[in-house]
Amino acid sequence: MRQTRAIELGTGLFVLLGFAALFFLVTQITNREFGLGDGGYRLSASFEQVGGLKPGAPVSMSGVTIGRVEAIEYDFDEYEARVTMRIDHRFDRIPEDSDAGIFTAGLLGGQYVGIGPGGSETFLAEGDQMQFTQSAVVLEDLISKFLFSKATEESAGKASEEAPQ
Amino acid sequence: MLAALPRELLQSLRAALEALGAYSLFGARLFMELPRALLRFDLIVTQMHNTGALSLVIIMLSGLFVGMVLGLQGFDLLERFGSEDSLGTAAALGLLKELGPVVTALLFAGRAGTALASELGLMRATDQLAAMEMMAVDPVRRVVMPRFVGGALSMPLLAAIFSMIGIFGAQLIGVQLMGVDSGQFWSQMRAAVEPGDVMEGVVKSCVFGVACSLIAVYEGYHSLPTAEGVGRATTRTVVISSVVVLLLDYMLTAVML
Numbered sequence: 001m002r003q004t005r006a007i008e009l010g011t012g013l014f015v016l017l018g019f020a021a022l023f024f025l026v027t028q029i030t031n032r033e034f035g036l037g038d039g040g041y042r043l044s045a046s047f048e049q050v051g052g053l054k055p056g057a058p059v060s061m062s063g064v065t066i067g068r069v070e071a072i073e074y075d076f077d078e079y080e081a082r083v084t085m086r087i088d089h090r091f092d093r094i095p096e097d098s099d100a101g102i103f104t105a106g107l108l109g110g111q112y113v114g115i116g117p118g119g120s121e122t123f124l125a126e127g128d129q130m131q132f133t134q135s136a137v138v139l140e141d142l143i144s145k146f147l148f149s150k151a152t153e154e155s156a157g158k159a160s161e162e163a164p165q
Numbered sequence: 166m167l168a169a170l171p172r173e174l175l176q177s178l179r180a181a182l183e184a185l186g187a188y189s190l191f192g193a194r195l196f197m198e199l200p201r202a203l204l205r206f207d208l209i210v211t212q213m214h215n216t217g218a219l220s221l222v223i224i225m226l227s228g229l230f231v232g233m234v235l236g237l238q239g240f241d242l243l244e245r246f247g248s249e250d251s252l253g254t255a256a257a258l259g260l261l262k263e264l265g266p267v268v269t270a271l272l273f274a275g276r277a278g279t280a281l282a283s284e285l286g287l288m289r290a291t292d293q294l295a296a297m298e299m300m301a302v303d304p305v306r307r308v309v310m311p312r313f314v315g316g317a318l319s320m321p322l323l324a325a326i327f328s329m330i331g332i333f334g335a336q337l338i339g340v341q342l343m344g345v346d347s348g349q350f351w352s353q354m355r356a357a358v359e360p361g362d363v364m365e366g367v368v369k370s371c372v373f374g375v376a377c378s379l380i381a382v383y384e385g386y387h388s389l390p391t392a393e394g395v396g397r398a399t400t401r402t403v404v405i406s407s408v409v410v411l412l413l414d415y416m417l418t419a420v421m422l
Binding site: 024 | 207211213214219261322326328332354355358360362
């Protein structure tokens, strides 16, 4: 009898430790800041280009995470990408003329939605769509634009050098 | 010589198919017995003590050292790109998705699988299983099932413990010894690791647990009733488990990535 109790105690400790480890891994190592989160309210915004934005990406104001991207769909009425965001209910005073942009955290970091507050006295509520958006910057576009402008500059420079003669 | 080759090939192919079939039938039988086995939970608890609780020391020690090596190697590698701050991410993802389940399964096969196989093999060799049958006690139900279920339940818990200790090991080396910023270590890890990554590890370790336990009890139960047979069953348990774990690991990774 004493032996079986020792076995049960050892097994109980083992199972407890195992579940504690699982709990630690799920809660402490992962990025679930909003719990299972049905709380909060939804906002949407249309972007011409979302770049590498993914569902689950943070939504932040001045660097403070206030919500997460819930879904990204293509909207055939506007021919733009529609991003649905879930904002924590603590942050319920976002002016309705605020603008949303897609930015990159650091040089190699993931992309996130940044909200810049507007000056309106009325606030965004559940289901509202944000009017002012700024698309993600696609690095290839930037580089090609830069190269293109360099090339035209150079040819224009050459043309002006040749012209006086 | 050449004419004999296809025949030998066919024979070995047939033997492999037979082994696969025998394993499947044995596995199916065990799953049929599952609801009834859960009623005798005291037997399962005893087996979880044998396979799980007694494997804790080796699992924790290995987890610590694997994590520490990951901390050293990861730091050395990431420093070359100037991104040693993401050491936490690298260590956590590596441990959760790959090293935790796989190394735990290999250790499990070596520590618990061999114990199961040799115990069952000795029971077979000393006619204990036959004696049970004479007393109208089904040895599969009374002896094999609790060991199988206990092993399968222990494995995910062991893997979780391994991963947790490993992350602390990596933190120990990365932060305390190499001077990675503690805040960066944890915050970058939290930002990058998702609940799905933890789930991937749990799914893997559950599959490995079922596979390793099944192989151990099958080899032990079907061992030849001789000293050599028991030894062979033990060896086969480790060899087959290791190969199957690595094969399954590739397939599961390909499916879940």
